[in-house]
Amino acid sequence: xxxxxxxxxxxxxxxxxxxxxxxxxxxxxxxxxxxxxxxxxxxxxxxxxxxxxxxxxxxxxxxxxxxxxxxxxxxxxxxxxxxxxxxxxxxxxxxxxxxxxxxxxxxxxxxxxxxxxxxxxxxxx
Numbered sequence: 353x354x355x356x357x358x359x360x361x362x363x364x365x366x367x368x369x370x371x372x373x374x375x376x377x378x379x380x381x382x383x384x385x386x387x388x389x390x391x392x393x394x395x396x397x398x399x400x401x402x403x404x405x406x407x408x409x410x411x412x413x414x415x416x417x418x419x420x421x422x423x424x425x426x427x428x429x430x431x432x433x434x435x436x437x438x439x440x441x442x443x444x445x446x447x448x449x450x451x452x453x454x455x456x457x458x459x460x461x462x463x464x465x466x467x468x469x470x471x472x473x474x475x476x477x
Contacts, residue, residue, distance in 0.1 A: 354475070357474060357475060358399060358471075358475070359392065359395055359396055359399060360392070360395070361395075361467055361470045361471060361474065361475070362395035362396070362398050362399045362467065363391045363392045363394065363395025363396070364395070364466065364470060365395075365462070365463040365464075365466040365467040365470065366391065366394055366395050366398055366436075366447075366463060367391050367395075368462060368463075368466045369433075369458075369459040369460075369462040369463050369466070370447075370459075372462055373455055373458045373459045373462060374455070375449065375450035375451060375454065375455030375459075376433075376448070376449050376450070376455050376459045377447075377448050378390060378391065378394075378446055378447055378448075379445075379446025379447075379448075381446060390445050390446065390447070393440075393443075393445060394436065394440050394445055394447045397436050397439050397440060397443075398432070398433070398436045398463075401432055401435055401436055401439065402432055405432070405435070406428065406432055409428055409431070409432075410428065413428065426457055426460065426461070427452075427457075429456075429457075429460030429461075429463070429464065430452045430453070430456030430457045430459070430460045431452055431456070432460070433449055433456050433459050433460050433463065434449050434451075434452045434456050436449075437449035
């Protein structure tokens with residue numbers, strides 16, 4: 353049950369980022385149900401990539417993270433969002449992030465804020 357809740361939180365956070373950040377978008381094709389399923393799949397991809405690849409990138413970039421006092425985390429988060437966009441594009445899901453810099457940075461910031469708020473409200477660890 354906790355996995356499904358985390359999936360919904362990730363999907364909601366990505367959707368909010370796509371709603372508010374120019375440069376992040378979902379293709380507007382199909383019915384509402386198809387769009388919701390697409391958002392859930394993109395949320396799952398984002399969650400899996402963050403669980404598998406992000407710790408490796410974090411470890412490899414540890415010197416840079418220390419040098420920038422943790423600010424490089426924003427770049428790592430933006431890269432994860434762009435990587436999610438690439439994987440989604442390979443699967444034909446219609447999720448697109450225009451660039452790692454502004455769209456990726458602002459999108460990752462919104463995803464972090466929304467995920468934190470929803471996790472605090474919904475997840476009982």
